[in-house]
Amino acid sequence: MSANASAEAKTWLTPFNIVSGAILVLGGAITILRFTGGLSSVSNLSHNNPWGLWIGFDLLVGVALAAGGYVTSAAVYLFGLKKFHSAVRPAVLTGFLGYALVVFALHYDVGRPWRLPYPFIVQQGTTSLLFEVGACVALYLSVLFLEFVPAAMEWLGLKKVRELTVKLTLALTVLGVVLSTLHQSSLGALFLIAPSKLHPLWYSYYLPVFFFVSSIVAGLSMVIFESTLSHRYFAHKMDQAHLDEKEGVALGFGKAAAWVLAGYFIIKVMGVAGGDNWHLLGTAYGLWFLVEMIGFVALPAFLYAVGVRNKDLSLIKWTAAWTVIGIVVNRLNVSLIAFNWQLPSSQRYFPHWMEIAISVFIVTLGIVIFKFIVTHMPIFHTHPEYKDAH
Numbered sequence: 001m002s003a004n005a006s007a008e009a010k011t012w013l014t015p016f017n018i019v020s021g022a023i024l025v026l027g028g029a030i031t032i033l034r035f036t037g038g039l040s041s042v043s044n045l046s047h048n049n050p051w052g053l054w055i056g057f058d059l060l061v062g063v064a065l066a067a068g069g070y071v072t073s074a075a076v077y078l079f080g081l082k083k084f085h086s087a088v089r090p091a092v093l094t095g096f097l098g099y100a101l102v103v104f105a106l107h108y109d110v111g112r113p114w115r116l117p118y119p120f121i122v123q124q125g126t127t128s129l130l131f132e133v134g135a136c137v138a139l140y141l142s143v144l145f146l147e148f149v150p151a152a153m154e155w156l157g158l159k160k161v162r163e164l165t166v167k168l169t170l171a172l173t174v175l176g177v178v179l180s181t182l183h184q185s186s187l188g189a190l191f192l193i194a195p196s197k198l199h200p201l202w203y204s205y206y207l208p209v210f211f212f213v214s215s216i217v218a219g220l221s222m223v224i225f226e227s228t229l230s231h232r233y234f235a236h237k238m239d240q241a242h243l244d245e246k247e248g249v250a251l252g253f254g255k256a257a258a259w260v261l262a263g264y265f266i267i268k269v270m271g272v273a274g275g276d277n278w279h280l281l282g283t284a285y286g287l288w289f290l291v292e293m294i295g296f297v298a299l300p301a302f303l304y305a306v307g308v309r310n311k312d313l314s315l316i317k318w319t320a321a322w323t324v325i326g327i328v329v330n331r332l333n334v335s336l337i338a339f340n341w342q343l344p345s346s347q348r349y350f351p352h353w354m355e356i357a358i359s360v361f362i363v364t365l366g367i368v369i370f371k372f373i374v375t376h377m378p379i380f381h382t383h384p385e386y387k388d389a390h
Contacts, residue, residue: 007383009258020364020367020368021355022249023360023364024360024361024364024368026357026361026364027153027201027357027358027361027362027364028361030042030354030357030358030361031146031358032106033354034354035049035070036111039111042352042354042355042358043351043355044349044350044351044352044355045349045355046107046349048340048343048347049340049348049349051109051335051337052109052351052355053336053359054105054106054108054109054355054358055109055135055335056331056332056334056335056336057328057331057332057359058067058101058102058105058106058109058359058362059106059109059187060187060331060334060335061100061328061331062098062101062105062309063098063099063102063137063183063184063187063215063325063326064184064211064214064215064217064218064331065098065218065220065222065324065327066095066097066099066219066222067093067095067180067184067215067219067222068096068218068220068223069091069092069094069095069098069144069147069219070095070140070173070176070177070178070180070221070223071091071216071219071223072084072087072088072219072223073088073091073172073173073176073177074122074176075091076088077169077170078170078173078174080178080379081252083245083248083252084245084249084252084253085245086241086242086245086249087223087227087249089151089378089379089380090149090223090226090227090374090380091219091223091296092147092148093148093370093373093374093379094223094226094370096141096144096147097143097366097369097370098366099137099140100141101363101365101366102137103137103138104362105120105358105359108358117181119131119134120134120135120138121158129189129193129283130190132182132183132186133183133187134220134370136167136179136180136181136183136186139175139179140176140180140183140375141240143172143175143176146165146172147165147172147173147176148167149161149162149165149169149291149377149379150162150165150166152377154378154383154386155377155378155379155383159385163230164340165373167311169179170195180215184211184215185208185209185211185212187209188207188211188334189208189211189212190340191203191207191334191335192205192207194339196342197339197340197341197342198334198338199280199285199338199339200275200277200280201277201280201281201286201289202289202333202338203275204274204275205271205274206267206270206274207334210264210267210268210271211266213260213263213264214264214327215341216260217257217260217261217264217323217327218323218324218327220253220256220257221253221257221300221319221320221321221323221324221327222251222261222320222324223249224249224250224253224254224257224316224320225230225317225320225321225324226384227249227250228250228317228320228321231243231246232374234374235380237270237374237380237381238380238381239380239381239382242380242381247313250316250317251316254302254304254307254316254320255304255305255308256301257287257300257301257320258301258304258305258308260303261297261298261300261304261323262301265293265301268293268297285338285341288333288337288375289333291313292326292329292330292333295321295326296322296325296326297326299322300319300322303315304316304319304323307319336349
């Protein structure tokens with residue numbers, strides 16, 4: 001083997017490539033098994049529990065954590081906060097990949113995935129919340145794609161297409177906010193039809209509001225979290241503007257997250273009061289509810305506020321990571337842990353290891369695609385030919 005070939009092999013045999021490659025191979029094998037052997041061959045889904053990890057994590061968590069796209073675009077293009085402009089493209093890319101992988105993951109969960117487009121072209125179920133969610137997600141994925149297009153067109157050198165899509169920025173931002181408001185809240189509204197299945201502490205007529213407000217928190221925190229990881233692993237791809245603005249993005253989004261979390265805490269308490277469920281706080285489920293409320297809502301709100309006041313970037317970054325975990329906990333509580341809570345333990349759902357493997361596979365696939373895009377396209381830096389475009 002020549003010296004050049006040996007060096008090239010070493011660049012490919014990195015810990016990241018080895019681990020991600022193994023996950024992708026395993027995920028590919030389970031994918032083949034899923035689509036040849038059916039749902040029962042790889043999952044513990046049943047008639048009592050038709051929605052499992054692929055909905056609770058891949059869909060509900062995925063959509064919430066992909067909210068950074070509409071939150072950041074609205075802040076910059078609608079509210080005029082141009083100082084956060086460097087965060088737009090990474091947030092849009094994260095949002096686009098998040099929604100694309102949500103749709104990809106749905107193919108695993110749907111019994112007949114080839115019929116996924118049926119509600120739009122064969123049987124229009126326009127009175128169904130699921131139809132509204134599906135329509136909004138499909139439309140918003142298209143919006144995110146168009147918002148991502150300028151970076152791809154700069155990479156490909158297609159100036160005219162790039163200029164056309166840039167002219168649509170404001171319209172796309174407005175449409176993205178409207179669509180996000182609709183489907184983020186509607187995901188919560190889906191559970192309004194199951195008052196006897198969802199534990200009273202999580203069930204509330206405010207569920208659509210809870211999901212929408214928490215998606216804003218998720219978007220703000222995810223932008224900080226993603227920015228932290230990107231500055232650690234892709235700093236060499238960033239121009240001076242991105243490096244200079246990272247502190248302002250963390251402080252600004254951290255401050256916003258503190259306020260939104262405080263408001264979210266208040267409306268969650270209103271939900272408990274509205275259902276007069278105070279007596280349930282002393283039960284086992286009640287204690288877990290308090291862990292979510294105090295540990296993943298009140299605590300990060302306080303830590304964000306302290307971090308912003310003291311300009312402690314380290315505290316803000318760790319709080320963002322903790323808040324992202326809190327969003328995961330909340331969505332899994334609503335969809336899995338507090339769902340079907342009255343069933344005996346023998347009938348309760350717990351994901352098959354292959355369901356978990358598929359979720360890890362999808363997340364890994366997103367990370368690999370993100371790494372490829374930011375390595376080759378102008379996401380963390382301004383393309384030399386468009387330095388004066390902003």
